[in-house]
Amino acid sequence: MTGTADKTTVDLPMIDTVITEVPEPRHPFGLRGVGESPIVPLVALANAVHAATGVRVTRLPMSSGAILDALNNRE
Numbered sequence: 139m140t141g142t143a144d145k146t147t148v149d150l151p152m153i154d155t156v157i158t159e160v161p162e163p164r165h166p167f168g169l170r171g172v173g174e175s176p177i178v179p180l181v182a183l184a185n186a187v188h189a190a191t192g193v194r195v196t197r198l199p200m201s202s203g204a205i206l207d208a209l210n211n212r213e
Contacts, residue, residue, distance in 0.1 A: 140173040161168030180198070188194050 139185065160170075162170045180200075183200060184195060187205055191209060192207065193212050195204055195207070195208050197204065
């Protein structure tokens, strides 16, 4: 496509933030987790390790030692 520009943050509409405080009944202080990291990056990392080494690491933490152990115990 020629003549089209990529979208940037300037092209996005303004976002109005609305804070709604609803206590979490399962937490003793009513707290909720905000900004907790999702599990998706771990899956992507596991797939990257598998693509690079040919071994599947299925336990956390996926440290360099765990990857080395998986490589040494490969069948």
